[in-house]
Ligand SMILES: Nc1ncnc2c1ncn2[C@@H]1O[C@H](COP(=O)(O)OP(=O)(O)OP(=O)(O)O)[C@@H](O)[C@H]1O
């Protein structure tokens with residue numbers, strides 16, 4: 001089976017990265033904005049705004065992140081109650097529009113004979129994978145869904161003796177690559193990621209500064225600049241309105257506490273993923289632990305995990321990936337270009 005264009009897509013709850021065999025690439029937040037009322041619709045002149053443009057226009061738009069907090073990834077939310085069903089339909093439609101938009105950004109439309117590989121969480125359920133096949137299948141001729149950390153490892157040619165930890169917004173996916181296709185027991189999906197850190201950070205700030213006018217997105221930006229689990233974290237100052245006027249708050253301690261709360265659960269996930277292997281394979285995996293995903297950019301995370309693993313197992317080597325934005329999409333594209341005919345439309 002040959003196609004005109006091959007596409008790799010990392011469809012994350014926070015961001016979507018897409019690359020094609022023609023060398024085109026795009027990166028956008030996985031968010032859609034709908035006009036809040038008739039006036040904003042007339043001013044914006046469209047029914048849907050995507051990605052960064054949606055975030056920047058958020059005063060006149062209702063924003064929806066259809067994959068936030070693992071929604072649509074693990075199960076069908078709200079099944080059975082009518083409001084849940086309606087919300088789910090909205091989320092699916094929003095996801096469809098975002099996928100279509102992302103493909104359009106790299107020139108992939110229904111007129112092009114395209115094949116796409118999509119990265120999904122390691123343990124996404126069959127229903128969610130089928131949904132992705134159905135959504136992407138409206139634009140692309142052939143669709144394959146693979147686990148996100150597998151796509152990262154494939155792109156790096158690290159398919160044997162590698163432990164990939166993909167730290168996203170909604171989930172952290174850990175996958176042991178041992179020279180065969182990863183099976184469910186080789187993978188762990190933790191329901192925590194950057195969103196969970198943002199939740200903890202926001203709660204700490206609001207409980208300690210109840211009068212501050214501050215929102216989650218401001219705190220997420222601060223985390224992305226100064227988030228650290230190192231012993232001496234950088235100073236994290238934020239200008240916010242308190243009692244009607246701007247003040248500078250030093251949020252270093254709250255941010256450090258929120259980031260540190262993440263280390264232990266990831267370490268436990270790594271132990272879980274390693275527990276089924278003999279000492280020889282454990283040793284090989286521990287020598288090549290790769291941190292991927294946006295969360296891998298948190299300062300000191302590689303050192304902190306390496307220290308815990310060394311204390312527990314004796315030796316370990318943890319390295320963050322170089323290109324956390326496109327590594328998943330690049331791996332998915334490589335898979336698309338090298339896939340055999342029988343793999344297409346398999347999930
Ligand atoms: N420098 C940074 N320090 C800490 N966290 C960061 C940094 N840069 C990005 N992040 C966080 O990484 C997360 C996004 O990672 P990524 O882009 O891999 O997510 P995703 O693939 O969309 O999510 P998922 O895989 O869970 O669906 C966000 O929570 C973001 O705030």
Ligand SMILES: [Mg+2]
Nearest residue numbers: 012148168293
């Ligand atoms: Mg991801």
